[in-house]
Amino acid sequence: MSDELTGALRELAARHEAPPRIGAAEVRGRAGRRSRRRRATAALGTTAAAVCALTAVAFTLHTEEPGPHHRTPAAGSGTPARPPGTAAPAPASAGVLDLGRRTLTVGERVIRVDSRSFPRFAPGSRMKVVAKSTLKVLPLENGTRAGTEVKVPYLVQLSAPDRQPVYAGALAVDTKALAALSARSGWLGMNVADAKWFYARARAGDRIEITSTATARPATPDAVGGGGG
C-alpha cells in the first residue's frame, strides 16, 4: 500500500506542478523591501523608546517654569494656596466655581454663572467634566413647564459630588423656563460667549473645585450676562 500511495501522491503532485507567477527578480525585490521596512521599523522603535524615556524623565523632574497655558485658578478665587514643593494629593483643577461670587474661574477667565443649584454644592468638593455637546436637548422635568424640552448650545456636562449630572451651557433660549427650574436641577447658566469659550476649553476629566468666598445665595436670571475677558 505504501508504494501505491507514494505513486499516487507523486502523480498528483506532478500533475499540479506550476510555474512561478512572478520572476525571481521580483522575489528578491520583495525580500529586499521587506528587509528595509524591518530595519526602518526597528530604528523607529528604538527612537520612540528613547523619546519616551526622555519625556518621562522631563515630566518627572519638572525642570521648566509653568508656561502661559498652565491652568491655575485666578488669584482671589478663594482656593487655598498649596505650599510650594508639596506633592499634589489630587489632579490639578481646571477651574474654580465660587458659590459666593457666582463665578466660574477657568485659567484667567472669570465667568459669571447663574444657578439655583448652588445649595446642592458643598464648598471644598469638586465636580468633573464628563461630556460635551455643541447642542443638546434637555427635558424640563422639574419646572412649571414639565414635559417640555429646551435646546442648550455649548453644553458641558459635569458630574457633581453626589454623582448627579450638572449641565453648564448657554442661556440662549427659554431663559424663563430654565429660571423656573427647582434648586434640585443641576444647571450652571452663562452667556453664549462664555459658554462657547468654556465648551472649547473643557476636556473630559477636568476637575472644577467648588469654593465659597461668601454665603451662597440663590441667583436671579438678571445676574447672567457679564462675561469676563
Next chain:
Amino acid sequence: MTEEEFDAFYAAAFPRLTGQLYVFTGDLGEAQDVVQEAFVRAWDRRGRLIADEAPEAWVRTVAMRLAVSRWRRAKRWLELVRHSPPPETTPGPGPDRTALVAALRQLPEHQRMAVVLHHLCDLSVEQVASETGAPVGTVKARLSRGRAALARHLAVDEADEPAWREGGRVG
C-alpha cells in the same frame, strides 16, 4: 548564494515544490502563494541556505508551516463568523475534488504533513521527525493512522468513482 544561483534554484524548484504543497493543501493557488512566500524568506537568509546544503527542504518546510498557519487563521475566522467551530477535518477550500485530494483533506494536518513528507518527498521517518519536531514514535503513529484513514476514505469513495486502485492511479 548569488542572484544567478538563486534565480536558477527558484526556476527549478518552484514547480516541484508547488506540486508537493498542492498535495499538502489541496489548493493550487494556496500552494503557489506559500511557496512564493517561502522563497521571499529564503532570499532574506540566503547566506545560511548554502550552509544548510538543503535549500529546497528549507523552503518546503517554511511553505508547509505557512500553509498550516493560514489554515489556523482561516479556522479562527470561520469560528468567529459561524460562532461555532468548524469540523476538525475540513481544511481550506479548493476547486479540485479528486478522491485522493478529498481524502487527504480529511486527515488532520499532522498526519497529512507526515504522509506527504514521507511518501511524496522521500524523507525518512527520522527526517520527518526532525522537520516536524515530533518524536520518531509519534511520526510512525501518524503515518500509520494517516494511511489507514486514507484507505478508509478511499474505500468509501470507490463505490461512486474509483480513485486509487491497485495500480496506484488517481481517478
